[in-house]
Amino acid sequence: MKKIFIVFLFLSTLLNAQKKVDLSYYLPKNVTYNQNIPTPQSVIGHEVGEWHITHDKLVEYMKVLAKSSDRITLENRGKTYEDRPLLLLTISSPENHQNIENIRKIHIDGTNDASVDVANNPIVVYQGFSIHGNEPSGSNAALAVAYYLAAAQGSEIDDLLKNTVILFDPSFNPDGLQRFAYWANTNRSKNINPDPNDREYSEIWPRGRTNHYQFDMNRDWLPVQLPESTARIASFHKWLPNILTDHHEMGSNSSFFFQPGIPSRTNPLTPQMNQDLTREIGTYHAKALDKIGSLYYSEESFDDFYYGKGSTFPDINGGIGILFEQGSSRGHAQETINGVLTFPYTIRNQFTAALSTLEAARKMRVKILKYQQDFYEEARNTGSKKAIVFGDEKDGAKSFHLAEVMKKQQIKIHELKADFTENGKTFKKGYSYVVPMNQKNQRLIKAMFDVRKTFKDSLFYDVSAWTFNHAFGLDYAENISLSKAGNEITDLKMNAGNVSSKSEYGYLMPWNEFYTPKALNTILQKGLRAKVSMKNFTNGGTAYEYGTIFIPVQNQKLNAEEMHQFLNKVVTESHVKIMGVNTGLNDGIDLGSNNFRNITKPKVAMLVGDGVAGNDSGEIWHLLDQRFDMAISRLDTKDFRRMEIAKYTHIVIPSSGLEKSAVEKLKTWVQNGGILIGYKNTARWLSSNKMMNLEFDSSKSDTIKDVSFEDRSLQSGAQVIGGAIFEAKVDRSHPINFGYKNDKIALFRNSTMFVKADKRSYNNPIQYTSNPLLSGYISKENAKVIKNTVPFKVQRMGSGRVIIFTDNTNFRAFWFGTNKLLMNAIFFGDHM
Template sequence: MKYVSLLTLALFSCLSTAQIQYAPTAEKPSVPSPKQALGFTVGEWHARHDQIQHYFSQLADKSPRMQLETIGYSHEKRPLLQLVISAPENVQRLDEIRQQHIRAARGGVKPAADAPVIIWLGYSIHGNEPSGANASLLLAHYLAASDDPKVINWLKNAVILVQPSLNPDGNDRFALWANMHKGATAVADRQHREHNEPWPNGRPNHYWFDLNRDWLLLQHPESQARITQYQKWLPNIVGDYHEMGTDSTFFFQPGIPSRNSPFTPERNFELTKTLATYHAAALDQTNKLYYTQESFDDFYVGKGSTYPDVQGSVGILFEQASSRGHLQESINGNLSFPDTIQNQFTASLSMIDGAVEQRKALLDYQHQFYKDAKQQAKDDKISGYILTEPADKTRMAALLDTLKRHQIKVYPLAKDWKNSGEKYPADTSYYVPLEQAQYKFIKAAFSTETLFNDNTFYDVSAWTLPYAYNIQFKPVKSQPSENVLAKQWQKASPEPLALASGAYAYGFNWHDQQAPLLLHALLAEGLQVRVAMNDISTQTAQGKVDLAKGAMLIPAGLQQGEWFAKLQQVQKQFDLPVYAITTGLTSKGSDLGSRNLLPVTLPKVLLIAGPGISSTEAGEAWYNIERLGGISPSIVEPQRFSAIDLNRYSHIVLPDGSYTQWSDADVTKLKAWVQQGGVLWGHKRAAMWLAERNIIKTETWTAAEMYSLITAENLSYADQEQLAGKQRLAGAIYQAELDLSHPLAFGFTRKELPVFKNSVLLLKPSEQHFVNVALYSASPQLAGFTATEYIPRISQSAALIAHNYGKGKVIAMTDNPVFRGYFFGSSRLLINALYLGHSIDASAK
């Protein structure tokens, strides 16, 4: 076994000195160094994303070993970069190599003896973990400039995909902060402002999401671009470069052995251990401290080091102690930014070295992975899954699109199909066969497991995609016949629907995910809209149409100006049927002039977000209020609450966080605003705070009361982590039951609703009629781990409560309805609160 030489590592050895210098062992005058391009030595300043792009562009122009691609754009429109590095002769035939690689992996053809290994190196998906992104500058230069025989061999036998900054928006937020506080002499004092970023800090993306949790969920353009390239190349090995606490050292996988994904083959763990010897050897040569098999698990398939493991690749997590700036004191001495870069650079070289030396083993493993998957699919007790959603084609399409991005094939039913006594209607039902290349990934994405070998989780224990989208799904043993299945699902382009003029009124149902967006567009154009509080049947030119409670009506008699032209223009933007109603007299339900058709107004939303509030959950609320409701909320820090004019807003949203910072005067101000007619929403800790302040009229079960349900007797000191893991509700999916007649449940067609629970906080059901909007079902656990002692208590609890408060309304939920942006089902509860909250009429007295 050949390790990275001391000579190779020497190019970085001087970076920890006061005068930072960079001198590679072998240099081509035609290839610019980072210092020549940027004007500073790597590690002297935190590189912005545009500087990384500038340098990579110069390298790609000068070096025949490199090809730079823009694979997408972030929310803030920064380019997402991928630098492809290989021997010049390989770069000339990259697409041929890629296609041969995919055929060998998934097509059943054995890898060629000279096939290059595909290496993916992804850096700094958390923006304030910048050592990886900055190390990519040195790695790219070294691979472009070095004529070391070892490097030449690497390039000949590998295609290296470098994604230097997986979160460019967060990277630049942090780079600006660190650079603006850099003094003439670096300050190591950890109380120094440089080391204490303001809320929400540089970790998340533009909407404050953790992109390293989005590999499965694909809710953001950064993730979608990344997975497109991943599935295009199907790398053999993935390096996932992060940072951790300043007092740590350096971690690389394997992680905790008992906390691996059950969908990862044992051979993967063996290869991980083999590759670990390369990292250890490289770090040993420079006497760097490191550790393995602690701290981190490999369980949730939606993060960067585990997603590859269910794709026939080997994902390796690297965690470097963070300087969180240019220099910071730690228990291991002062930690400099160049020191952190050095370790990431070293681990990048050892990753390439190990992958090339283990090239045949990695190629054979991936080939065997997919070969085994075919046989495992044939041996499985089920043939696949049936998905059904009769009312919301947009929500179904969103799930199918996510599956397609992961290369999962789905087939619509062309004819009605019966299986085990159940009928699955055509056009609204879809079949996901297990006998396809992504067998392992399908099993992981659809998993409903509740029992695990180790109940301590670094992240969530459940992520079931159909539950998140509130799509009915069922495993089936037999496969629909070929004449029942249509061609593989493809995302359709909507065709504008013609809208007849001269109608008495126009209306559309509230079921579809696009309905709130259509409503927002109409209200923004000044149209008058009414919501039906009960089911109605009405007459159109095409015959009778049923409109369910929550349907939106646009009566012609209430409109002014060129309203119909506006209606036509707005309606063309949405793939949603709008019915031209010919009469105000209905054959069922309220006539169109009834008081049961209530006015709907454009919401003016205030979102509380700032220090003390969970930035992740505030970001999730912000993103989904915009994306699913069409509303860009005003965002105000809780510290400014006392100074703002609340009369500007119709709704206030309180995401998870601590509101104890608000004074009694602030609480009085909030109560007065609600009493005057405002709609107040709070979830998780915000819901508990509303109960403590007697704004939501219910009692609670606190975390301490829940923890007391678990017996903690005769425990040894070593049992601390096990007890904490049992007490924590890391993330499981539960079933709530809706009151479908309630305005907050309008648009739902089934009372059963999956919700995501990652908190032990609970609301007790109200004893008053009409206040409990959703209760947990008698057997609520759908997927993921929860201590058995908690389940009876959860089944006795309320998931959503709403009632009058003076002229206003208050709504509380102990779960996050918009968890990670992909819980499209429960997200409708929040959107309904914005558009229909004023229609609630339930007394808490």
């Protein structure tokens, strides 16, 4: 009898999982709808939740809706890397749309002037969905939410639209959403099978979470390195929304989460009132979810610390960010500890939270508007009358790219009036920028350059440090007199490159500038010969450092005139300076010296696929492809065993290892001259397979007495380095450090892999100092272990080299300060 009951229960659950729903399943009861507004099904051809919405159909519906409703205007703000549009709908009453620009200006005026009465202003709510593409209930709910806002009738919706401007972003991540929808739909059965083992619920690598280059875009709100983020941040600062919602998914066995997160993990720069208002808004979510019987929780699991997330970024910009996390069906229906979780059920919860947000905004409108006004008034009153300055006297591009981020974030920056020196660092006009602190966004400036080494909590949902001057590898000074500032920069431009003069002898290119690898690659791909200097020298009264590139004129495939024209094109595209020289006689090594080593034209490959960290590999792909215009072959791990790899000069393994059968193949390739570059846990794999001789130091745990059963996971979590910044000393004569002007470097680290230093100091060209923590969290015991360890090793194997980095040098595309380490490993690895 028991077995019969279990079978019946399973069948009834299965039938329930396959039960079709219509639009009324999502919509509020007792509301009438304008029949002239098309439903999603009438445009996309299926009911919301029946199939996973593809981005093209989502766009199609939003366009039709905008044409059909006088409550909606549609804006295309740009394109993704895969050429998908980045849409934004502005939703409000027809009367507000007639005056929308004036409403926007009045709203911004309220943040600029405390005397402006904001009580009669509409509140601005930015609603964004599915920044992780394989967390699709958000974007699928956007179909129903947009329909409701366009078609619902009655006094409540009229009051909402009169007093609210809704910035509606139906897909934060078009490329990832499309990738996941394709997977879920192509693996959907007619008879939906909720078995978690079914292929539908296990995406293939790299999965749909990320964008085209495999970036987690919910980490890019502050550094703004991606086109999707650039469009989003422009909209944010144009309107300064009072509330921003970010709709996500989490593990299938979870329920529904809304903020606040864990109170002790809120960034100290966030005002307490922000959290109080977030908590009050939460009561509206609770009431709405109670009404439909959905489980939920708050003030657990998630935090508000890193300002690069969508739910935290508004908190440092006078708004209130709200994270929603829905337990994911990861397909159309899946068995969980809470029963069969259907895709429509997940959509309904997201829909409900979207509407409860708008209800809270309507009811709390004046209170939230006043909070934003007070936020900026306090910021102006507490702003310093001083300034900060950042730059690199030999690398204008890195400085430019940080200035570019600040301009995107609506921060005022000035050129330097004249060169000056502070704390032993020279700040050069054209290579440095001044940022006054007496400006509206001074809190955001503080957040970008924040240095923090003590924390209320030792657990972090994301990184604990992101200090921008360290990330960009720039010299930095604060409390600088405003007299150092020149004109405010309104039209930011990168320094132009140039060739000093035509030469019949040769050209010298210093390696300091960020884009010199791009220039060198273009030169080598043209078939020209180039050499790298292993020592310092002076030519014609100009001093040149380690890593200077020499391009001789004679015995090349281009004649002197053709080479001059070609190099002029190179410097225009790469913003570097190349000097024509008339003699090979130097003070120091001469240009014909054997201390100028030939550079091999690189042909780079990288392992991707199962077992490879998708974010890490995507960041390398993006760096080479987008920043340096270098072709990179991505080799899938499942096919590697049968590939011919002799044609590659370099193979990069980002945080992974291969099966045993590949070891001998790689060993032979390296011994024949290949350069193998491994990251993170690849170091242990290389060591265990005797491709490197490494000695590791074990991470240590802090001794904490009387830990309760409840807190046992907190103790272990506190030993993790979730993301912090550490100082290392560098040997600038070693090829791995070519192009760096300082004898110290700031390194990002999010691992507890510690490699012991070699007894011979020259084999430790990058070594952590005895007190290396610059910013972020590390446990007390691991702070002792990391001292004087090394984050980089290179060893010879036959004619080739094996190189490892213990941590990511290309983190999230904004760690410009260490990008050149990888490029040095590529171009100069055979000289290490």
